[in-house]
Structure formats: C-alpha cells, structure tokens
Amino acid sequence: MAMRLQLTAGEDLLDEWAETATQAERNHVYEALFALGDGSAFLVYDIFGDPRDPGNFIVMVKSGLVLKVMVQRAESAFEIRYVGPIEEEADAPAYPEATSQE
Numbered sequence: 627m628a629m630r631l632q633l634t635a636g637e638d639l640l641d642e643w644a645e646t647a648t649q650a651e652r653n654h655v656y657e658a659l660f661a662l663g664d665g666s667a668f669l670v671y672d673i674f675g676d677p678r679d680p681g682n683f684i685v686m687v688k689s690g691l692v693l694k695v696m697v698q699r700a701e702s703a704f705e706i707r708y709v710g711p712i713e714e715e716a717d718a719p720a721y722p723e724a725t726s727q728e
Contacts, residue, residue, distance in 0.1 A: 629665050631697065636706025643709045651691060655709055658687045662695060662704055682707060 640659075644652050661667035667685060676682040676694065685693040694708035 629699070629702065631662055631665065631702055631704045633659065633663065634698075634701070634703040634705050636695075639706050640709055651688075654687050654691060655693060658685055658693050659706075679707075686712075 640655070643655075647655070658667060658671060661670055662685070667673065672686040674684045674686075676684055679696070681698075682694055682696045685695065687693050690712055691710070692708070692712045693706065695704045696707050697704045
C-alpha cells in the first residue's frame with residue numbers, strides 16, 4: 627500500500643517558479659505533486675535520494691525539470707524544497723531560508 631503524504635510547506639517556492647513556467651511545465655509539476663500526495667510517485671517517477679541532504683528526494687518530473695522534496699514519514703508529510711531546471715538545483719542552497727508570511 628502506498629503511503630499518502632500531505633504537502634505542508636513550500637507553496638511559496640512553487641508559486642514563484644510558476645510565474646515564469648510554461649503551462650505544460652506547470653501541468654507536469656502539479657501532476658507530480660498529486661502523485662506524491664497519493665503515494666504513487668515512487669511507482670511512476672524516477673526518484674533519487676539527495677546525497678547532500680538526507681531525507682530529501684529529487685523527482686525527475688520530465689527531462690530537465692525536477693522537484694526536490696523533503697519527506698517526513700513520521701508526520702506523513704512532505705515539503706517542496708526546489709522546483710525548476712535540474713542544472714539550477716545543483717546550485718540551490720540545501721535548506722532555503724524561511725520567508726516570513728507577515
């Protein structure tokens with residue numbers, strides 16, 4: 627049985643990325659996010675552990691486009707850590723600074 631996960635953080639990163647992404651790219655990423663939520667992502671997508679960040683996974687959404695998530699199994703939750711081109715993910719900080727919602 628697949629583990630269902632709830633998105634708990636990272637919507638701000640997703641929104642920022644979506645402002646410049648094409649509709650097709652947004653559709654692919656949203657589909658991957660739904661798959662993470664219902665637990666089917668590990669069956670459908672190529673997913674790799676991030677050697678720099680234990681607990682983080684890189685989801686190959688499509689050629690050149692990745693989604694990096696941190697899975698918190700105890701809470702049945704995940705958060706978005708990065709979304710965008712694979713080349714930029716290598717340069718992205720391991721733990722982005724939290725932004726205030728005030």
